[in-house]
Amino acid sequence: QASRLVELPYSSFDDDDDGDTAEQDPGLWYPDPPKLSPFGRCVRYLAVLWNLLFLLLGLLTLAVGVWGLLTKSPVPGGERGVPLGSDPMLLFVLAGLGASSVSLAGCLGALRASPCLLRFFLGAVLAFGALEVLRDLLLLCLLRYQEDPDLQFLVDEVQQSLQCCGLESYRDWESNPYFNCSAPGARACGVPASCCRAPLQGGSVPNAHCGFGALALG
Numbered sequence: 237q238a239s240r241l242v243e244l245p246y247s248s249f250d251d252d253d254d255g256d257t258a259e260q261d262p263g264l265w266y267p268d269p270p271k272l273s274p275f276g277r278c279v280r281y282l283a284v285l286w287n288l289l290f291l292l293l294g295l296l297t298l299a300v301g302v303w304g305l306l307t308k309s310p311v312p313g314g315e316r317g318v319p320l321g322s323d324p325m326l327l328f329v330l331a332g333l334g335a336s337s338v339s340l341a342g343c344l345g346a347l348r349a350s351p352c353l354l355r356f357f358l359g360a361v362l363a364f365g366a367l368e369v370l371r372d373l374l375l376l377c378l379l380r381y382q383e384d385p386d387l388q389f390l391v392d393e394v395q396q397s398l399q400c401c402g403l404e405s406y407r408d409w410e411s412n413p414y415f416n417c418s419a420p421g422a423r424a425c426g427v428p429a430s431c432c433r434a435p436l437q438g439g440s441v442p443n444a445h446c447g448f449g450a451l452a453l454g
Contacts, residue, residue: 283346287357291339298332301325338364374403375411381428382414392430401431410451417451425452 304325338360345353381388395401402408409415409427417425427447434446 280346284343287339287342287346291336291343294332294335294337294339296332297328298336301328301330301332304328334360371403375408378403378408379411379413381412388428392428395428395430399433401427406431406450415451422448425449427451 338357341353341360342357344350345357377387377391381391406427409431410417413419414421414423415426415428422445425448427450429444429447431450432443432446
């Protein structure tokens with residue numbers, strides 16, 4: 237009995253004491269994050285200020301877009317003169333929403349050191365960068381349109397399928413040295429036949445001259 241009484245504190249009470257100590261001192265199991273160095277704090281504050289600047293610019297762009305949509309008076313029949321889908325002010329609204337959302341995520345992520353917000357910010361920045369690279373590649377396709385027959389066929393198929401001309405507008409074809417208005421030849425100030433609404437003459441024969449002089453019209 238004496239030996240049993242001696243063993244009891246070690247077998248039962250010690251475990252309870254350890255649990256109480258762990259509950260009372262959570263810092264033992266969850267240590268505080270390390271403090272940032274002066275350079276790290278400087279980088280954090282610069283990131284916050286940079287994102288705050290872009291947040292203000294995004295909100296300003298959003299406000300201009302909303303103001304433009306609201307102040308446009310409808311035609312006397314009660315309908316808008318320009319469809320909402322083709323209204324340039326809608327682009328301001330979308331650009332403002334995107335820029336302000338990404339900048340807000342970057343600002344809060346840098347302040348609170350939130351991995352989720354920082355991942356979202358980094359992913360959005362990479363997506364914007366990828367879109368810019370894609371835009372440059374498409375402009376390069378327009379630039380080399382006459383030099384590569386396979387590329388010419390691909391561009392024509394895309395423009396006819398999407399019923400578009402150029403990347404942002406038909407004016408993008410001015411970057412091509414063959415379609416530029418200062419270029420010699422009959423194609424100067426023109427666009428490819430795939431830009432025409434009805435490139436086929438008589439329903440079967442393609443009219444290769446339908447885009448000649450299109451850039452000089454507008």
